Amino acid sequence: MSIEAIASAVPSIKESAAEIAQQTGLEELFITEKIGVKWRHVLAPDETGVDLAEAACRKLFAQTDLKPGDVDDLIFVTQTPDHALPHSSALLAHRLGLSSSCAAFDIGLGCSGFVYALSVTESFLAGNAHENALLVTCDPYSRIMAREDKGTNAVFGDAAAVCWVRRTGTRCQLGRGDYGTDGSRAGALIVEAGRGKLPFVSVHESSLAQYSRDQLRLHMSGRDVFEFVMLQVPKSIGSCLERNGLTLAEIDWFALHQGSLYMLMAMAQRLEIPREKILINIDRFGNTVSSTVPMLLEELMWKEDLHDRKVLISGFGVGLSWATNILTFQY
Numbered sequence: 001m002s003i004e005a006i007a008s009a010v011p012s013i014k015e016s017a018a019e020i021a022q023q024t025g026l027e028e029l030f031i032t033e034k035i036g037v038k039w040r041h042v043l044a045p046d047e048t049g050v051d052l053a054e055a056a057c058r059k060l061f062a063q064t065d066l067k068p069g070d071v072d073d074l075i076f077v078t079q080t081p082d083h084a085l086p087h088s089s090a091l092l093a094h095r096l097g098l099s100s101s102c103a104a105f106d107i108g109l110g111c112s113g114f115v116y117a118l119s120v121t122e123s124f125l126a127g128n129a130h131e132n133a134l135l136v137t138c139d140p141y142s143r144i145m146a147r148e149d150k151g152t153n154a155v156f157g158d159a160a161a162v163c164w165v166r167r168t169g170t171r172c173q174l175g176r177g178d179y180g181t182d183g184s185r186a187g188a189l190i191v192e193a194g195r196g197k198l199p200f201v202s203v204h205e206s207s208l209a210q211y212s213r214d215q216l217r218l219h220m221s222g223r224d225v226f227e228f229v230m231l232q233v234p235k236s237i238g239s240c241l242e243r244n245g246l247t248l249a250e251i252d253w254f255a256l257h258q259g260s261l262y263m264l265m266a267m268a269q270r271l272e273i274p275r276e277k278i279l280i281n282i283d284r285f286g287n288t289v290s291s292t293v294p295m296l297l298e299e300l301m302w303k304e305d306l307h308d309r310k311v312l313i314s315g316f317g318v319g320l321s322w323a324t325n326i327l328t329f330q331y
Helices: 017-024 028-035 049-063 088-096 113-128 183-188 222-243 261-271 289-303
Strands: 002-009 013-016 039-042 073-077 103-107 132-138 160-166 172-174 178-181 189-191 218-220 253-256 310-317 321-329
Touching: 002 049, 002 289, 013 017, 017 028, 028 261, 049 088, 049 132, 049 160, 073 088, 073 113, 088 103, 088 132, 103 113, 113 132, 113 160, 113 172, 113 178, 113 289, 113 310, 113 321, 132 289, 160 289, 178 222, 183 189, 183 222, 222 261, 222 310, 222 321, 253 261, 253 289, 289 310
Parallel strands: 073 103, 073 132, 253 310
Antiparallel strands: 002 160, 002 172, 013 039, 132 160, 172 321, 178 321, 189 218, 310 321
8 A cells, every 4th residue: 555645725714823812812822832823724604624625635636647537435534524414425526526436435533533544545445456545534623613712722723635545556655553542531522412412303302402502512621632642642652663663763754643732742752752853734734633644744745755764643632542653655
């Protein structure tokens, strides 16, 4: 399996740290220095996640020789789909003009989703002798955040990314990963209502269920997430390195999920990773959930000579889940 190319797209509305400070009541300096966000993008009222994913895919088609008719599989990572039903990949496949024989399905993971989905994509291509897949990520959290919530609205931004993954390609190989989930901490990142447990309507109700705004928005316990990351992610990185027979010193770059700049730097310090090896994009985009890691890789692939270089990728968050792997570039 190989990642042949990556493209991304951001929404039309761009907000500064000063604007976020006005919305949340936080100090602008705290947003830029601790959280690390200077700019971020959010969906306009008439934009959707599928719109954004389509823009990323069309950008990739324009930049490569891949054609819609060449795509065998479309895998869409999202926890914030346009609709409860149908799956967003079905809508996107239709818009892109993909063949009806193209397999299209969603993966309901957030911050760890891209790293998980790379292994799913690799297995799906190999198991079915397919050649080309589009791995799409898009989690527009602006649709589930409260404007005044300091814990979420000062952190997240919207974006979509797409990777062209090729079964017989040789540009970038995936190593052996480390994956896990601690469901006992699932409440640290949660939207309580709107799905199966607290639905808007069911056969057992005679009228539409009414929920408060608070039940329908994203809640995040920053302290719990920070403690989870500092405890679990260094272990995951160590386990992944061991599985691949590598040391930290042999990794050229680290594409780590951008929960916050403070969290990222604290973890790097604990692992003794040199600052220049840490890729950063939270300053320009915020925490873009499942799109964070592929957007980091996109910039790296455009800027650097990646021949025989290794990049450690790690995503962690909702679940609470984690996923770490190694990419080895060969061009």
